Amino acid sequence: MSSDSTTASTAAFVEQLLARMTLEQKVGQMLQPERMAITPDEVARHHIGSVLSGGGSAPGANLPADWIAMNDAYWAASMRDEPGRVPIPLLYGVDAVHGHGNVLGATIFPHNIGLGAARDPDLIERIAQITAREVLATGVEWTFAPTLAVARHLYWGRTYESFSEDTALVASYAAPFVRGMQGDLGEDSVIACAKHWVGDGGTTDGRDQGNTVLPESELERVHMAPYLPALEAGVLTVMASFNSWNGVKCHGNRYLITEVLKERLGFDGFVVSDWDGVDYLSDDPAEALAIATNAGIDMFMVSVKWRQYLDLLLQHVRTGVVPMSRIDDAVRRILSVKHRYGLFDRPRPAERKWSQVSCLGAPEHRAVAREAVRKSLVLLQNEGEILPLSRSARILVAGKNADNRGHQCGGFTVAWQGTSGNQSVIGGTSIWEGIREVAPGAVLSEDGSAADAAAHDVAIVVIGETPYAEGMGDIRPPGLAPLGSSPAGQPAQLSPYGETLELRLLHPEDLAVIRAIEAKGIPVVAVLVSGRPLIIDTELQHTAAFVAAWLPGSEGQGVADVLFGDFPFTGVLPFSWPRIATRWPSGYGL
Numbered sequence: 001m002s003s004d005s006t007t008a009s010t011a012a013f014v015e016q017l018l019a020r021m022t023l024e025q026k027v028g029q030m031l032q033p034e035r036m037a038i039t040p041d042e043v044a045r046h047h048i049g050s051v052l053s054g055g056g057s058a059p060g061a062n063l064p065a066d067w068i069a070m071n072d073a074y075w076a077a078s079m080r081d082e083p084g085r086v087p088i089p090l091l092y093g094v095d096a097v098h099g100h101g102n103v104l105g106a107t108i109f110p111h112n113i114g115l116g117a118a119r120d121p122d123l124i125e126r127i128a129q130i131t132a133r134e135v136l137a138t139g140v141e142w143t144f145a146p147t148l149a150v151a152r153h154l155y156w157g158r159t160y161e162s163f164s165e166d167t168a169l170v171a172s173y174a175a176p177f178v179r180g181m182q183g184d185l186g187e188d189s190v191i192a193c194a195k196h197w198v199g200d201g202g203t204t205d206g207r208d209q210g211n212t213v214l215p216e217s218e219l220e221r222v223h224m225a226p227y228l229p230a231l232e233a234g235v236l237t238v239m240a241s242f243n244s245w246n247g248v249k250c251h252g253n254r255y256l257i258t259e260v261l262k263e264r265l266g267f268d269g270f271v272v273s274d275w276d277g278v279d280y281l282s283d284d285p286a287e288a289l290a291i292a293t294n295a296g297i298d299m300f301m302v303s304v305k306w307r308q309y310l311d312l313l314l315q316h317v318r319t320g321v322v323p324m325s326r327i328d329d330a331v332r333r334i335l336s337v338k339h340r341y342g343l344f345d346r347p348r349p350a351e352r353k354w355s356q357v358s359c360l361g362a363p364e365h366r367a368v369a370r371e372a373v374r375k376s377l378v379l380l381q382n383e384g385e386i387l388p389l390s391r392s393a394r395i396l397v398a399g400k401n402a403d404n405r406g407h408q409c410g411g412f413t414v415a416w417q418g419t420s421g422n423q424s425v426i427g428g429t430s431i432w433e434g435i436r437e438v439a440p441g442a443v444l445s446e447d448g449s450a451a452d453a454a455a456h457d458v459a460i461v462v463i464g465e466t467p468y469a470e471g472m473g474d475i476r477p478p479g480l481a482p483l484g485s486s487p488a489g490q491p492a493q494l495s496p497y498g499e500t501l502e503l504r505l506l507h508p509e510d511l512a513v514i515r516a517i518e519a520k521g522i523p524v525v526a527v528l529v530s531g532r533p534l535i536i537d538t539e540l541q542h543t544a545a546f547v548a549a550w551l552p553g554s555e556g557q558g559v560a561d562v563l564f565g566d567f568p569f570t571g572v573l574p575f576s577w578p579r580i581a582t583r584w585p586s587g588y589g590l
């Protein structure tokens, strides 16, 4: 974290490299285009420092071999040793935020909200270690995780990416995650990225990319605090946040990025922008890029307009709008991270240790994910101690989320907005498949129409939300304009998930199934698959037992492990649970 963590050898290596680099080569290192917008040959010609996969952006058939081939080609291009080039290995980044979610067959862990319910920092470290191996098995070196958001408003579509509303709980996970992911920065390690700096979980009414209105003391106490253990653990990158703080966009806030994060807190890795986050600083791209660069952003995650950024940055340096010292500082940080990670000494992706191992979805990985599911479950109601269930009971399983691995994984799984059905989440078990394993006599009837009191002792009804990500998951009360990050306030046209947290209004189909089964005299055990607490007072009145399962990921079997008593309920709510549909002082939030 402090300058002495950048050993003298790294500093010396970086200086000699920097001295050999032209301005074009330096500026190229500061760009991170999306894979669909740049070829390996363009990476070589323009000295590009990094490439990313956005959510769901995958090569070929989206199998490890396709990823390794892609990364090998980008790496080789970045290492071309020819006149006018300085070979500098490229970093490939991806959102492995609950396992290597983009890739078919990967182990998908519960999203962070469920891990928050587990209250288990050691588990977090093990999950990060496993995720690192599955990321390395695809030739990727960098993940945009952990999310250290402290979500303070359940309207936010990214609530599930937050471990908790409680700062201390989020902070307790930061260092274990970084340790698990970055390890000793050796061949089993992946570069981590603490995000999003800062205050992403505190926006008014939980609007994604909105405005966090707080005095600095509160911003520090609630939202900055989890970064301290991450920095102490040596996190190598930090991602700037889309939100504003007191009306100023974080991407253009020199005080937050340079004075606080880099100077006061001593962060000596590099800061990466979020997806085109610079665009929202001004309607004039040149002005926006100048503001962001001078604010302290070191690398630009620029989905497609990387050529424009290249030209503008060169122009800004040549006209003095951006001092050369800022460019050198950014490139020093990027090269230093690459050197500390050992990237200059690693073989090409195709020849690395984990590229030879097909560890994606390995049984021992899935076993840890299943353990995480068990530990994430929170028992909200258990009338007459109906739980745990007997394996010999005559069980009906119903609900739209019962046999749907896509739904139980949520966003950032194979696709940015997640998927539906079982076919795209290869491996793992749906909640129904897990129940059937334990109680072979169980019957699946998604709409509950097969319910028959003469044939069924109890019904397990799996209900809740369907997948979403970011602003598409926002709950926006009528009349609240969608905010988004547009510069002059033009609303980002993201359609919200709904207008209320009341499940009976958001998904009336769930209560309908519950009541139809209850009307036949069969007791109902409800299992809620959701990215956040929802208002379920009506559903509670019509169910005997109620379990919060959050977004359990690929190992739905973990739910059956607890429903049938092989393991106890140990999960504890990571968020306050709303009881009534009235606006809290600041909306449905703290």
Ligand code: GLC
Pocket: 053, 054, 055, 095, 144, 195, 274, 275
């Ligand atoms: C998204 C998210 C960020 C993610 C990035 C790359 O917009 O805000 O968390 O890492 O883009 O997919």
